[in-house]
Amino acid sequence: MRRDVSSELLEKLDVEKVSELLDIPEHRITGAIQRKTLQYVRGKQDLFRFDKTISGIEAGTCIFPEPFDIVRGFPKIPRALMLYPGVASHFSSCENVAVEEKMNGYNVRVALVGDELAGLTRGGFVCPYTTDKASELIGQDFFFEHPNLVLCGEMVGPDSPYVPKSIYDIESLEFFIFDIREKLTGKPMPVMKRRELVDEYGLRSVKLFGEYDVEKAHIEIEGVIKGFGRSLNEGVVIKDPEMVITPVKYTSSMSNCADLRYAFEFYNDYGRDFFFPRVCREAFQAVEWNETEEELEERCRMFGESILLPMIETIRNKKNGGNVTETVQIRVKDLKTAQEFEEHLRLLGVNAVFEEPEMTGNGYLVRIQKKYHSTSDKTESILNGDLWA
């Protein structure tokens, strides 16, 4: 039975062509389809997505069978825990590094597939809402002249159904570009060339803080991060201006604690593996910045509160008969997009209830209640007297 499904899928895909273009042996591709690590997804545009990295092809890479096209996944960006000597040693072959803002939203690749835009999430799904917003915010002009390039950027703002944030003074949703890459190879464009090209088309880039001597970059970056103050800007991405060396990210403690606050509100849906790297970031930053006893005290207080208070709030809320949910919202011109997005979330296994759309000036606002079942059930069971095995 399973073999039948696989062979049906294999008929949809020109395995020989994929093998040649991506330089992977054919048997690895057919094997990946059988194991569902190369997964067929029906949607606005049907595609095969890499669920994991295989033979050096990034997770999230998409293969569109008809019309045939490939969009490479967005590579994982390693993180510095100590700016010094982390930055200097990683970029030792560069003279300078460019430092751009790492914004807090969700990672999107926008590409032209056939004659339509596709808004791809990090995991390699075509998100109907993101696609709709991409058409509105970016349009096709760029792609008429550059059909083989992908715009990689952050979708940011309160009308984000994935990472809703009101920290940037954005009214609805905006797209900030931080990379332009070749569709098939994923090869990135040098930083300044990319920023100019983005400007040319009237699109938006993430903020550039500057280009710094690699040996002094850690001091400048510390200044940038400290300059965020108590605002929730996430951090920076440090880049080889030529984009030959892989970029590196570094984030602020405020944003780290905000992540913890969010995750521990839904503690049993996130939890274990989420926590540990975030503790390490706090500890190494405190050491690198040589904090005083007072600064340490403040850091520990904020860190402790970021974990316990949201969790306590969730338990109290459940105890008082409330639900463990998160409300997000989308803003659409056409209700068809909301319907397609509802199907998309179902496909992803997200349990969400869509409220009645509210008419606004030029479209609809749709509030969505995301349900966190694992946290809800665990909390309820303990409140009812179950023990921790």
Add this chain to the structure above:
Amino acid sequence: MRRDVSSELLEKLDVEKVSELLDIPEHRITGAIQRKTLQYVRGKQDLFRFDKTISGIEAGTCIFPEPFDIVRGFPKIPRALMLYPGVASHFSSCENVAVEEKMNGYNVRVALVGDELAGLTRGGFVCPYTTDKASELIGQDFFFEHPNLVLCGEMVGPDSPYVPKSIYDIESLEFFIFDIREKLTGKPMPVMKRRELVDEYGLRSVKLFGEYDVEKAHIEIEGVIKGFGRSLNEGVVIKDPEMVITPVKYTSSMSNCADLRYAFEFYNDYGRDFFFPRVCREAFQAVEWNETEEELEERCRMFGESILLPMIETIRNKKNGGNVTETVQIRVKDLKTAQEFEEHLRLLGVNAVFEEPEMTGNGYLVRIQKKYHSTSDKTESILNGDLWA
């Protein structure tokens, strides 16, 4: 090759007899030996130990082949996160519950095997140091009349090489009994009968706080835990006086935070899975005790500091050229015990350096440096500029 080793081991064990006594099919026993979940350990007394629970036989159960004997493992004690309704619902078939102290040391079973005492650790190893201390602290009198019983208790004090604590005003090491069980079946003795028997032989029991009406126990236990104040007493174990229903444990926030402080000093050797349940304990206790804003603030501060400060200390220490080690000590009459203990730690895969013994009044004090390689290496690599992948 592996098959040969297994069959050699099988010759040592009367599989038919074990199968009959423990009521497990023979093939499960031979299978477990082949997979090394029933593991042969050479030592003071050679034995087979259950590395995991198999067919309802607890992990840590020991089978001694010569002279043949079986000592059942100490069962896992579930934990209440909310005293109410956790205690009432778990013990719903009891009128009263007995509340005894849960001490902070290491769990030991002492049994007579052949004509020698064996001090067994939770995992089912004969620890030569523990055995030596058991002979000194308990002796064989009890076992002459009760050869089929096992004394289960906590080894507590500063001369503990596993969990050294100076919180109980104990000079060297003491053994506090909390259970007497049948060797072969693990069946426990009723609480009061056990305490009387322990008294009869001049041995020590853990503290009994009282017997309480099951519906009111949560109030009494809250009083006991709060009565610990800022001292580091670990918590309580709540028991069916008849010991028919499984006991339940509950611990204090002070002790929880002390655990965190300890573990995060060696953050990469403990880490991930260690953390999550301990966060949950704090959050549920705060809700159950209906804490004020001030109390919550203090709890968060202590919690945050318990995690970050020891980790920061470790990183700073490493940065200044120090080592990531823990110093523990043992006190022995005969240096042969120290040598045997050194071999025992090697068998367990613990990397430890034994310092030169110091003569004391009636024996020797031996300091042991335990090395935490994973934390040491990880810290060093990040200080040297490695990134977090």
